[in-house]
Amino acid sequence: MDFTYSPKDLAFRDELRGWLAANLPQGWGETVFLPEDEDENAMFRLDWERKLYKGGWNGIAWPKDYGGRGATLVEQAIFAEEMARAKAPEGLNIIGRNLVATTLLHHGSDAQKARFLPKIISGEEVWCQGFSEPNAGSDLAAVRCQAVRDGDHFVVNGQKIWTSFAQYSQWCILLARTDPSAPKHKGISFLLVDMKTPGITIRPLRQISGECEFNETFFDDVRVPVENLVGELNGGWRIAMTTLAYERGPEDALGRQLVFRQELDQLLATAAKLQRGNRSAIEDGLLRQKLAKSLVGIEIMRLNCLRAFSKSLKGAPRGAEASMNKLYWSHVMQDMFDTAMEVLGPLAPLTAGDAHAVDGGRFQLGFLRSKAFTIYSGSSEIQRNIIAERVLGLPK
C-alpha cells in the first residue's frame, strides 16, 4: 500500500495548480463565486471550459490525436482533485466530454470522430443527452421516440425528458426506436441530432430546488441525415450501455468527494458559529455524533474510490463497483444535508433572500438538490438490482 503520488505526478499537479491559480478570477471561491443567474452561470462555465481548452486542460484523458493529453488514470484523479480543491467550476459540456466523446471514440466512424470531437473538446459545441422519456426511465429500453427512414434521412418523432443543458446545446445524442417490431432492446438506434433542425421544441422543467437545469425536448418530424447514425442500425442499445458504463469513473468520484468534504467543512464552521441556546451548535453532543457520522461517511467515500481506482490502475475492468460507490455516496450525502438542516435549527427554513439566512442559503439549496442524488444516473433501486445480480449473483 502506498498513498503517495510519484514525483512525475506531483510535477503534473504543480503545473495544474499553477495554471489554476493564474487563470481563475482573483479571489475565486473566497469572495468571487459563480453567477447566481442560471443563464449567466451556464455562459460562465462555457467560457471557463474554453479557457481550460486553450490552456491544454480540457478533455485531458482524450488521446493526443484528438486534442487531449492522453492523461494517465492517476493524472485524471489528480486533475479531478485539484479542480475540486481550487473550487474551479465544472465546464458546461459535461455530456459532450464524458458521454459523447467516449461513445464516438468507441463506436463512431472516422468521419464522425473528425467532425465532432474537435468541437467538443474546444467547447464550440455543447451536447445534451436524449435518452430518458416519460415512460422510459429506469426501463430505458422502453424508449418510444421513433426514427423512420425516409431516403437519406431519418424522420424523428417523440419526446425526451430530463435533457440537461438542452437550452445551451448545439447537438444531442438520441436513442430512437427504428424497428418497432423487434424485441425492445433490438430495435433502438443511436443518432446524433443537430439541435437547430426544424421541429425541435425545448421546454424547461423546474426542479424542486427551483432551478431549471433540465428540460423536456419534443421532436416533431425532425430530419436527421443517415450519416449521423452511430454504429449499426438497431444496434443502439449496446452502444448506449457502454456510454453509461463510462459515464463516471473512480478518478472522477475522487473530485466529487473533495467537493462534498468542502461542503461538510463549511457546515462544521457554521455549526461552530451558530448559537443554540447558551452555547454553540457544535457543542451539542447529539449534533456532534451526526456530524461525525457524515465525516466518517465522506472519508470512507474517498477510501472506497481509492480502492476502486487502485484496481483500475492494475487493469481490472470497470464493473459493478461503480454501482456500489454510487449507492454508498448518494445516501451518505443525503444524510449529511439532513444533518445540515438540523444544525441550522430555527434558521433552517430561511432561504437565500432572508436577512437571517445562514451562508446565503447554501445548505437549503444543497438539501433540495440532494434529493436527486439517489435518482439520477441510475436510481438506488436500480443500483441495488445491479449489485444483487452482478456482484452477488442472485437470480433475476
Added chain:
Amino acid sequence: MDFDFNQEQYMFQDTVRDLLASALTMEHLRSGTPAELWGQLAETGVFALLTREEDGGLGLGYTDLALIFEEFGRALVPAPIAAAIVAGGAIARFGTPEQRAQLLPGHGEGALRLSSAFAETVATVPAAMTLTARPTDAGWTVTGSKILVPDAAAADKLLVALRFGDDLGLALVEPSRAGVTLREQDTLDLTARYHEVIFDHVTLTAGDIVGGRPDPAAVVACFDAAAAVAALQMTGMAARTLDEAVTYVGQRKQFDRVIGSFQAIKHRCADMAVAVDACRSAAYYAAWALDEAAPDERARAVSMAKSWCGDNARFTCNQAIQLHGGIGFTWELGLHLFLRRIKCEEASFGDADWHRERVIGATLRSMELAG
C-alpha cells in the same frame, strides 16, 4: 498510489483461510477451540509477524496482517488469538531488549501465550481507566481489576494497561503472581473464555513495565491497534454473514420461487454488500495507518474504522439473521455466534459513539474551530 494488497499479502490470506476452513468448523466453535489451533497458526508465522527481524521475527506490520484478521473474523477465530498478537506487537515495538528476548521467541512459536487486559467495569478507553499502581519502596503495588481478559487462565503473561500516578503505562504480569486471582466470566461470546483479573496488592517492578517506564503513547498506540484489529475482525464477520445470507436466499424457495429473486430480499443483500465493502475500505486504511501514519492520523483512521465497522457489522449480521427467517433464530444455525461476538467487539476498545466523538474532536481541532 496503491490502496491494495500485494501478491504476498493475498497469498498469506489464502493460506490462513485454507487452514481455518479445516481447523475451525462450526462444530469446533460450539464445543471449544481445538488445542492444536495455536500451533497450526504459529506455523503460518502470524505470531512472529510483528516481531522485529533482529528479535527473530518477520519485521512486518499490521498492513500485512489486515487480511489475516479479516479471515479471523470470517472464521470466528476466538478472541484470545488476536489479543495475543496485539500484545506481542506492543512488546515488539515498545518493550526493552530483555522483554523482547524473553517473550517474543516463545510467542512467535505459539508456545508462550500472551493476553491483554484493557477493559474495566467503568472504562474501555485509556483516558477513563482507573486501575492504578501506587509507588512503594520496591516499585509499585496494584489493587483493582480488569474485566473481559481473553482466556487469562491459559495465558503465561498478561499485558495490562494501568496508571502509574498520572501516566498511563503497560505492565507485564503472570496470572500466577502473588495477589492475582482470576474469575471466569459469563459473556455473550460463546467461542472463548474471558476472565476478570483481580489484583490485590500485586507488586510490580520496573522490569515488569513495558519499555522500563510508563509510556502513555505506547498505551494509546496499543489501544489503537486493538481497536483496528476489532474493526478488521468485524469486517470479516460481516463478510461471512453476507455470504451465508446470499447462499441461503439463493436456495430457499417460497411461493415457488427462489426468494433471492425477490427485490425485497435482493435490496437488503445489496445494502449489506455496500456496507461490507465500506468496512473493508475503513479497516484496511486503519491497518495501514497503524504502520505508517503519525499518531493524529492513526487515531482518526482507527476511530473511523472502529465506529463504522461496529455499526455495519451489526447491521449486516442483523440482516443475515432476518433473511434466514425462522432458521436464523435457531441455536443450531449458529449465526448467533457472530451476533454475540460482534456485540462484544463493538463494546470493546471504545464504542462507536466514543470513536465518533474522537473523530469530530480531532477534526475541529485541526480546523481550529471551537468545541
